Amino acid sequence: WSGVFLYYNRELFAEAGIRAPKNWDEAWSFAEFLDAAHAVTSREGKERWGFADAWVPYFSAACFGMNNGVDWFTPSVAPTRTNMGDPRFAEGFQF
DSSP, X not given: OOSSOOOOOHHHHHHHTOOOOSSGGGOOOHHHHHHHHHHHOBOXXXXXXXXXXXXXXXXXXXXXXXXXXXXXXXXXXXXXXXXXXXXXXXXXXXX
């Protein structure tokens, strides 16, 4: 998902039949990451979220948008505007 880090619960993955990537060659796409998050989310009884972001929100916003193929700023060097108005950027948050 991002170059930072991601912790996961092995037991929840096993219960949901999810196989975590073992190395960089098996890395998930953003869509595969979202599928895994949906698979371990439970809204019945005691709620359980498949993904919880505890990082700095504006950095996370950039990651979601960029993982959906949109740069955070344009141009990337000495930027003059954000790309948050790009529909693909907003689509990165639809999960």
